[in-house]
Amino acid sequence: MPETTWSALQDPNRRAVLDLLRQRPHAVNELVGALGASQPSTSKHLRVLREAGLVHVLRDGQRRIYAIDPAPLAELDGWLAPYRALWNRSLDDLGRHLDEHPEATEPEAQRPRRRDPKET
Amino acid sequence: MPETTWSALQDPNRRAVLDLLRQRPHAVNELVGALGASQPSTSKHLRVLREAGLVHVLRDGQRRIYAIDPAPLAELDGWLAPYRALWNRSLDDLGRHLDEHPEATEPEAQRPRRRDPKET
DNA sequence: CAGATATATATCTGTCAAGGTATATCACGC
DNA sequence: GCGTGATATACCTTGACAGATATATATCTG
Numbered sequence: 566m567p568e569t570t571w572s573a574l575q576d577p578n579r580r581a582v583l584d585l586l587r588q589r590p591h592a593v594n595e596l597v598g599a600l601g602a603s604q605p606s607t608s609k610h611l612r613v614l615r616e617a618g619l620v621h622v623l624r625d626g627q628r629r630i631y632a633i634d635p636a637p638l639a640e641l642d643g644w645l646a647p648y649r650a651l652w653n654r655s656l657d658d659l660g661r662h663l664d665e666h667p668e669a670t671e672p673e674a675q676r677p678r679r680r681d682p683k684e685t
Numbered sequence: 686m687p688e689t690t691w692s693a694l695q696d697p698n699r700r701a702v703l704d705l706l707r708q709r710p711h712a713v714n715e716l717v718g719a720l721g722a723s724q725p726s727t728s729k730h731l732r733v734l735r736e737a738g739l740v741h742v743l744r745d746g747q748r749r750i751y752a753i754d755p756a757p758l759a760e761l762d763g764w765l766a767p768y769r770a771l772w773n774r775s776l777d778d779l780g781r782h783l784d785e786h787p788e789a790t791e792p793e794a795q796r797p798r799r800r801d802p803k804e805t
Numbered sequence: 806c807a808g809a810t811a812t813a814t815a816t817c818t819g820t821c822a823a824g825g826t827a828t829a830t831c832a833c834g835c
Numbered sequence: 836g837c838g839t840g841a842t843a844t845a846c847c848t849t850g851a852c853a854g855a856t857a858t859a860t861a862t863c864t865g
Contacts, residue, residue, distance in 0.1 A: 568697065575695040576853085577688065587768060593812060606854055608813055627811050627862040635772040642765055645758060648707060652755035696823085713842060726824055728843055733822095747832040747841050 566644050570637040573617035578602060579610050583633060586620060590632035686764050690757040693737035698722060699730050703753060706740060710752035 573579055578600055585591055585599055597607045611631055614620045618637050623630045693699055698720055705711055705719055717727045731751055734740040738757050743750045 571695045571700075572852095575691045578853090580691075583768075587771065594810095603855065604812075605814080605856080609853080612813080629812065633768075633771065635768055638765060638768045639772040642762075642769065645762055645765070648703075648753075648755055648758045649762065651707065651753065652759040692822090698823095714840095723825065724842075725826080725844080729823080732843080744832095749842065 566640045567617070567637070569613075569617040570619070570641060573613050573619055573637075574641075576610065576613075578606075579614055579619075582607075582610060582614060582631075583619065586631060586633040590623070590630045592625070592628045592630055594628075596631065686760045687737070687757070689733075689737040690739070690761060693733050693739055693757075694761075696730065696733075698726075699734055702727075702730060702734060702751075703739065706751060706753040710743070710750045712745070712748045712750055714748075716751065 574583075581600055582596055585596060591599075593604070593607060593611065596611070597604050600607055600610075602610075611620065611622075614631075615622065619634055620631050621634050623632065694703075701720055702716055705716060711719075713724070713727060713731065716731070717724045720727055720730075722730075731740065731742075734751075735742065739754055740751050741754050743752065
């Protein structure tokens with residue numbers, strides 16, 4: 566998986582853009598309004614997403630309509646796949662382990678409690 | 686999903702650590718060797734992973750054994766979930782769409798532009 | 806053509822993170 | 836306790852990146 570996918574997704578504004586584009590394509594000025602960021606800043610974020618292959622642009626007159634391109638996300642999903650086995654069996658396994666070694670849990674905000682199949 | 690998860694995963698060294706820890710827990714010096722990074726650098730990466738809740742540490746004498754903590758990855762998986770529908774139906778849907786609108790797929794790099802006074 | 810609108814780019818600046826070196830901390834064997 | 840090995844932290848320097856302002860480019864309207 567290319568490095569650009571990770572660095573593009575690391576920024577919250579860009580993830581917010583993707584969350585919007587996931588529902589429907591948007592023109593730039595719509596995204597500017599939704600993000601509350603300046604227009605140049607938004608354009609720069611869109612450029613990063615474009616170069617990472619996460620979005621593509623269509624011209625509509627003087628507007629540019631941005632739409633999502635899910636391929637890199639599918640790659641991310643592929644990267645995640647081998648880990649999936651871990652938390653599947655961890656949900657009961659890890660809970661037991663944490664009971665025995667509570668010092669191993671660092672001050673993290675809030676992680677899913679013991680075994681709760683439908684979290685998030 | 687906490688910002689720390691993304692920023693922790695954005696670094697290739699830290700992803701490499703996770704790839705190692707996915708298989709089995711490792712002591713720090715093992716990770717140092719595997720990454721080819723310096724020991725302080727490795728420790729710093731481990732700290733970031735720890736604070737992101739992606740790994741936890743167990744003491745074994747004077748060693749620290751790091752093991753993976755998949756909960757944040759499960760959260761990432763949850764973030765990814767709503768996008769999954771996109772590339773699932775994209776596989777046939779998008780293909781049909783592209784047949785109808787081939788101009789939409791042009792990489793904006795070399796699209797023939799109208800009258801350009803000083804191109805290249 | 807002029808002017809307005811939509812978007813991109815250039816430039817600067819402050820912030821933050823990564824890598825390196827040196828050093829501190831902690832556990833071990835003697 | 837002492838020297839040694841394992842790991843963490845402090846400090847410094849450098850590079851990348853986000854945000855802001857100004858400007859360029861392209862399109863539309865009249």
